Amino acid sequence: MTATTFRIWRGEKGNGAFADYTADITEGMVVLDAMHQIQADNANDLAIRWNCKAGKCGSCSAEINGMPKLMCMTRMDELPTDKPITVEPMRAFPHIRDLVTDVSWNFEVKKRIKKFTPRPPDAPDGTWRMVQEDVDRVQEFRKCIECFLCQDVCHVLRDHHKHDEFIGPRYFVYSAALEMHPLDTADRLKDLKEDQAIGYCNITKCCTKVCPEHITITDNAIIPLKERVVDEFYDPLMKLVRLVRGKPRS
Amino acid sequence: MSMVERVSHDVLVIGAGGAGLRAAIAAAATGARVGLVCKSLLGKAHTVMAEGGMAAAMGHVDDRDNWRVHFADTMRGGQYMNNWRMAELHAKEAPDRVRELEAWGAVFDRTADGRILQRNFGGHRYPRLAHVGDRTGLEMIRTLQDHAIHQGIDVHMEVTVVRLLMDGGRVAGVLAYDRERGRFKVFSCGAVVLATGGVGRAFKITSNSWEYTADGQALAYEAGAELMDMEFVQFHPTGMVWPPSVKGILVTEGVRGEGGVLRNSQGKRFMFDDIPENYRNQTADSEEEGWRYTQGDKSARRPPELLTRDHVARCIQREVREGRGSPHGGVYLDIAWIKERIPKAQDHIKKKLPSMYHQFMQLANIDITTTPMEVGPTTHYIMGGIRVDGDSQMSTVPGLFAAGECAAGLHGANRLGGNSLSDLLVFGKRAGEYAARFAAEHPGATVSNSEVDGAVAAALSPFERAGSAEQPYRIQHELQDLMQDLVGIVRKEEEMRRALDALQGLKARARDVGVAGNREYNPGWHTALDLANLLTISEAIALAAVERKESRGGHFRDDYPDKDSNYAKFNIVMRKGSGGEMELERRPIPPLPQELAGIIEEQKS
Missing domain, CATH: 3.10.20.30 (Beta-grasp domain)
Structure with missing residues (x-):
């Protein structure tokens, strides 16, 4: 002792x-x-x-x-x-x-994100079919225990106090879990770009380093979402070229 | 009247774990105005710690499974002390409740054909637990939380209820305080759903979080509701035993479901030594057969490690007592050994049991893919609680409902693993719906100001004794030692009598408890208020345990080590007597309807 x-x-x-x-x-x-x-x-x-x-x-x-x-x-x-x-x-x-x-801001942010919106059921009994490979990456995001350490360390929130404009890493992970959910049909890209300011994140990866659940927040959630936003809003020509060449979206 | 904030709802749900969230969603779906009070932040309730899965006879992995088998398993596990109506409803409705979670966004592990995967668990004849690795509780609470926030429910976080307020014989509201500022709130409502969980904090070694201070059971008792089966406390066989600061933290039964085995210090699989008669037909004869069962061989029977929790916990206790334990007073739980049987075992273990891998690595420096864990029994769950109607979940107090762990009935004398998460969903939904109906049909309850004033004064009294020698943490620690040592996993009349005497002393001291500081976020004060609930319910547990002079399920008496058929005929029911004393009654169990009795017979083979 x-x-x-x-x-x-x-x-x-x-x-x-x-x-x-x-x-x-x-x-x-x-x-x-x-x-x-x-x-x-x-x-x-x-x-x-x-x-x-x-x-x-x-x-x-x-x-x-x-x-x-x-x-x-x-x-x-x-x-x-x-x-x-x-x-x-x-x-x-x-x-x-x-x-x-007082972490209540986090709970308010979550309410603003479009909720899970599944496609119609796949089977007559009202159930769906998904294979494990397709749910693996969503399951990584769903490990989040909402400790908000990633929000705490994010300089956009911690140093620049952009709580009114920016939703922080936790809610990019949450959005990614919904966007990449095999059943979900809602589109959150416009919100991510405009109301949630994903562009403020300059991928310093501090959030990934502090995550106690070892979620690869930046590489697996934020960067793919940023790419989707870019594809959707900034680069229609390249999007077409990629479609023709058959290169899959992130 | 004191300065209090006033809030009004049709239905007020107390507790935001699985049962409370599901109740709030169900009540809101009827159009009722719903308030949800949680002692912590939303999404942090004890449900988050559930690991293994939720039991529902969907038959995805073994199509021989159906509600009849699940019903019979639940009754057998509960030693037929169960409220059979609840066991029937639970078995029938659990599959729909699980599918509903998927429709709300839950992402369960999958079968090869893309359906929800189900795993083996103790006491369940077929693979039955829908799961997500070993973090199923997190998946469930997050799914319910993320769905609930879009249903127009008013959530009151970090608010603790200290009194149920009555109007005549019925519930009219509650008095509560918020942690942040220590201010009181009066909620008036037409119906209350208690979903406050368990009582684990009455014991020293427990898997339960700090919130589990018997609040719902004590609130209901003080309001005149009946409690039932309080002697049946479940000691989970596998909690961590080392290092000391993590003693009691749960090690999921899923480890054994995935092929993990229990060994003593001689390397022997001691569970083969003692297989109860009523499980002999369902239990493997050899280690080989047990292994085949865990790997999905439908012709094999389950290994004895997957017998019910009460039995496994006592076998571990016996090994330790007879000197065959591990260095830190447990036994060995070995999942690493499966590398002898399957390729890439290390990856497999990390995929199937990620939280366990992480937990042992971080807290004990043990790599479970190479080294056996040391485990021992930990206080985990109370089967008893508030006595409710099987269909509606209403207690004996009009307008007061209870669901989940704080309610009694479904699990009888022993709960099967996985039957808790499904319990929360099935009966949370029912409680919410019936509470909304009651509130609509019985309007006009009013809260009495004088009752509020009295309750506020009582709650603030510890501040008036700021200099008192009695401080809340010390009494709580003494209570935990007392219950652990004298009313724990192995019980004796003489020890429990001593516990009852000592409880009177602790109660007297608790009345003198003082707290320093002010009302803002003051955990000393919160502990002082929780203490009264813990003491009341500890007394109920000890009294009921003295009354049941036999051993059955979670209740084991060293002085009466066998089951006694005379005690199979009744539940022990308790209520607050007119003079404030605890009244106890042997309440006969109603006879099973012919159809259900027939199912139990047919499933005995």
Whole structure:
């Protein structure tokens, strides 16, 4: 057991300061365990958002030593303990209290994206047929646990505050899951280009790096969507040429 | 009257896991104005952690499957304590509920001919679980969530209900507070659907998230509703045991469905040593036959690792107790061994069990494609809960409905894996529809201001004791130790009596609990309020467990290790007595209709 110092951001509505606490670290502990120990022993009112403690719900997002991570999946033995470990709330969203931020913007964005719209059923009993190969890539996107770490790290949101114009990586992944769903018939390309500003993304891949589900956000979701937008709106001639040559769309 | 925000709906659903979301969607489809209250953010409820799949007799992988087999499996698994009407409806309606999810965008794993794939699970005769790798719960909650946000439902996130408000004998609304600001809200409504999940946080080792503090069961009990089968708590056989901080996190039964085997420290597959009589005909004779079953051989019978959860959990407990456990007090669950049988086993395991691979790699530094896991029992589910009508899901309180884990009946003495997700859908839909109908047919309920004032004052009282020596986390931890040690997987009269005495002490201390700080997002305060629910329901569990002097399903008594046919005839029902004491009654199980009895007979072979 080793005593480790945590430098935790405490305060309300963006006003606050770091405060130091000590936790006893034992084998296999994660940062969330340390936060719970501090909460139980020294700071009953320390605000933390968490649910499953198994990396499945995406509630305990925070910035640990400056890196956006899930507290429940960050092991203590992967962090240097010779200096205090900083734990801060996500910085791309309005602060509520201590480690908790107001992520309600994300839920509002999702409502604006055209919902799943399936083609008529394939079989008389009202069911569809899809083969595994065709659903593999959509299943990758559907692994998303909505932790919003990708939104937190995205500079368009974090540094440029374009929340009113831009929907962020999470919702490009969501849109990609719908656009590439074998049954879906809705067209979201105009929305992606105009209301959702996919063009602001300059593919720095920060979102991919922080994704705890290891979704290849940039390469598999955002870039193919960008290509579809380009094909649809900027390059009708090349689209025709490709059609003739038979080169498939992304 | 206090400063409270007022909101009005026709139907108010409490809880936004699978059952709550499905209920809200169903109620909204009738044209009712629906409110959905969730303790956390939308999409984070405990359903998200379900792994293996949802059971529905679609017969895609084995066309011998149908609702009759599923019904009989559910009743056998529940040791015939089940509400047979619910078991019948569940088996009949689950396939439509699964197909509905596909129509709303869910992307299940596929069969070779493009239909929804189904996998093997404990206690299910045929491959029956529709699934997405080992993250089926996430797929289900996200599909319901993404569908629900377009149905005109008002969602109230991070709002916790502290009291059901009554008008005469019926429900008229609820009092709740929001986490962010700590302000109170009064919801008035014509009907309430409780979909608040389970009670796992009463135990130390649990697979359940922090929200599982018995809220729905306690709210209903305080409002006068009956509880049933509270002694039946399921200890899932395979939770992580190492490192200490992850003890209890679930390891899906899907590992065994895909061919994983249990071994003790001597390398022996101990599950072959103890096969219950009523499962002998359905269980493999040899390791070879068991393997063939997991690979889809229809002539083979299932390996004993896929016996029901109550039985497997007790066998693991026995191995550990008798000194044949693993170094950290579990047994070995080995999926890596399948490399002896199939090519590219490593890729296969990662494809079929991606979350398990990730979970062990990240939290325990163990690669499950090469190394056996260490596992042991973890508190997972409560079969008992609010007693409801099988068709409508209404409790004994008019206008109060319950669905999912907080309701009792479908699973009897032991739940089969995969029957929970389908339960949520089938009975969530029913509860939502019947609640909307009740609200339309019974308008005019009003909330009493004095009741609101009293409940607000009670909820704020911990702040008045800010300097108190009793603090909420300490009492919660003591409760968890107590229930784990004295009312856990193996029970004895004397220990449970001690637990009941100790619970009285904890209740008295909880009344003195104080919290520091202010009302904004203050988890100390939230824990203080949750504590009352946990204590009430812990007492109900212990009292019912003392009353049932036999061993059956999830309830195992060391002092009465056998089943007793006299105890097969009744459920234990509890309610709050007029003097505030917990009343307990042996309620006879109604006889099975001839048709259903016939199905059980025909499926015995």
